[in-house]
């Protein structure tokens with residue numbers, strides 16, 4: 001749930017927010033959905049980010065932010081099981097994601113849903129069939145049960161009765177909502193969004209933000225969101241990490257509005273104030 005004043009202390013972060021961190025409670029393990037400890041990530045010889053240490057609290061909307069190419073998607077890949085860290089550990093539900101057996105990792109990742117930028121729907125399948133796909137793959141449920149669940153998930157994102165439509169017959173905003181419904185098909189504890197409002201008009205983007213908040217509040221799902229959209233991140237973000245492309249490291253963590261108003265790091269303030277410091 002929102003904890004506007006709380007900070008997530010980290011050994012590696014800049015000391016600029018130390019005074020805020022000093023007052024912050026340290027989360028116990030039960031309140032943490034994901035924890036990174038001194039994680040380094042890269043491709044081939046290139047290091048994209050290093051020294052990443054932060055925690056994502058359960059039922060928070062956690063924002064991953066920073067300029068283009070700083071490594072936001074790369075971090076998301078590491079947290080969703082697609083990219084093994086060069087160094088350090090990622091704990092998901094208190095288990096070290098990259099140190100457990102492959103079978104245990106697959107099981108852990110069953111609790112993770114991902115909504116990609118485009119919604120990533122199959123255009124030749126109806127909305128219901130799209131949502132049914134993971135249910136058919138990973139559950140022993142009957143066709144009838146799966147159909148009912150798919151309709152339920154569509155209702156959850158405000159699209160009750162649209163199960164028979166094809167992706168091409170609905171708007172971009174609706175397609176994103178279907179993407180959310182599909183990411184939620186297996187009732188994940190943690191839901192990742194890669195730039196959810198990209199390509200949406202302001203009203204549809206706002207509706208998607210409201211949906212993220214509704215789902216957090218009604219289901220308690222932990223949401224991890226990559227976004228550049230300042231309006232959106234101030235509206236939905238309970239906590240955030242700011243990544244820097246130049247130093248390949250995180251500059252700070254904290255509540256987005258607090259960082260905007262009180263961060264002593266010029267780059268963070270400039271980013272969150274649209275260039276005005």
Ligand SMILES: Nc1ncnc2c1ncn2[C@@H]1O[C@H](COP(=O)(O)OP(=O)(O)OP(=O)(O)O)[C@@H](O)[C@H]1O
Pocket residue numbers: 043048066067068069070071072073074075
């Ligand atoms: N598969 C890959 N192989 C090699 N380099 C990659 C790969 N994916 C990303 N990179 C590089 O890693 C760096 C970080 O990319 P990433 O996509 O994670 O950043 P980002 O912050 O999500 O960027 P954007 O905001 O532009 O989407 C970039 O320099 C990118 O070129």
